Amino acid sequence: MKTTLIPLAALLAAQLPLGAKVIDFEDLVVPTGPGYYAGTLGEGGFASGGVRFNNNYNPDWMTWDGFAYAMIPVNAIAPVDMEARTFLNYQFHTAPGGPAEGFNYAVAFIGYTEPPTITLQGWDTPLSVQVTNSLYTWASMIYGDSFSRQFDSGDWFRLTIQGWTASQLVLQPAQSIEVYLADLRSENPEEHFIADDWITVDLSPLGSDIVQLTFSLESSDLGDWGMNTPAYFAIDNLELAASHGTWAGYPLSTEGWANTGNLLGDVYPWPEATVYAWASVLNGWIYVSQESQADIEAGNGY
Numbered sequence: 001m002k003t004t005l006i007p008l009a010a011l012l013a014a015q016l017p018l019g020a021k022v023i024d025f026e027d028l029v030v031p032t033g034p035g036y037y038a039g040t041l042g043e044g045g046f047a048s049g050g051v052r053f054n055n056n057y058n059p060d061w062m063t064w065d066g067f068a069y070a071m072i073p074v075n076a077i078a079p080v081d082m083e084a085r086t087f088l089n090y091q092f093h094t095a096p097g098g099p100a101e102g103f104n105y106a107v108a109f110i111g112y113t114e115p116p117t118i119t120l121q122g123w124d125t126p127l128s129v130q131v132t133n134s135l136y137t138w139a140s141m142i143y144g145d146s147f148s149r150q151f152d153s154g155d156w157f158r159l160t161i162q163g164w165t166a167s168q169l170v171l172q173p174a175q176s177i178e179v180y181l182a183d184l185r186s187e188n189p190e191e192h193f194i195a196d197d198w199i200t201v202d203l204s205p206l207g208s209d210i211v212q213l214t215f216s217l218e219s220s221d222l223g224d225w226g227m228n229t230p231a232y233f234a235i236d237n238l239e240l241a242a243s244h245g246t247w248a249g250y251p252l253s254t255e256g257w258a259n260t261g262n263l264l265g266d267v268y269p270w271p272e273a274t275v276y277a278w279a280s281v282l283n284g285w286i287y288v289s290q291e292s293q294a295d296i297e298a299g300n301g302y
Helices: 135-143 290-298
Strands: 018-023 045-048 051-058 063-070 105-109 117-132 156-167 170-183 199-202 210-219 232-242 257-259 285-287
Touching: 045 063, 117 156, 117 170, 135 232, 170 199, 170 210
Parallel strands: none
Antiparallel strands: 018 232, 045 051, 051 063, 051 117, 063 105, 105 232, 117 199, 117 210, 117 232, 156 170, 156 210, 257 285
8 A cells, every 4th residue: 555654844734723815816917918818728727816716718719618817997998889789898897897906806707618616725714705797798788789688677687606515525515695796676676786886795604614616697588598698797805714724734624624735645544543544546635533633733743
């Protein structure tokens, strides 16, 4: 059986809770020409603040889905061409005309591959995120276009954020949160809205130990092929907190699971029966008993 040794210094690393962090995309370099990046190099996604955002780019059709990132400020947005209805040109713009804060933001499109997916760095607790319509989707709902109709009383456009945990190496759905990006259902027209500002969403109902977030969209405007409303939205300022400490430098879940990243291998033997761990050769999840965690924190020679 193969044995993988972990340095003593790593095992004795401080087990301190990780503080909250905000993923604001300011660490990404946006191409200055188009003002956005949609995966044309074929990397399959990008990372910001240690968090992974998926992307699927098709070079044959020059199409994309998943996440892209952009930096298009208010003063760079031309007036919407109402006559030509060329709203697709505004797919990387936000309805508010820029980011929630700073310079950068992300845009998501739900296409024909996998849904927009955020893979968190460890066992994080999502706290909040800001979302809004893309300018393309907003203009389509406000004015209508060749594919979708102008929104009227009774119409709605809804974003669902699904949290995922992992149990015994299998993703399990946690709670989900619904956010209306347009809602004209009320009998009171003054309550009708099509979001043209950033909406702060409380993600705490998703719970802790979340490893992934996936996103879906639904609309009252349906056709023979499904939803007619353009399936875009924008996000900014994803706030996360990791509060369960670490093992060997890796974030711990409340149940003692650690995401070891590239430490892929077999069973990890330890000198005491109460100290054990095992790993998957597929994705590197290993289990640490509470006894071993206590021993490591106490510095008992492991």
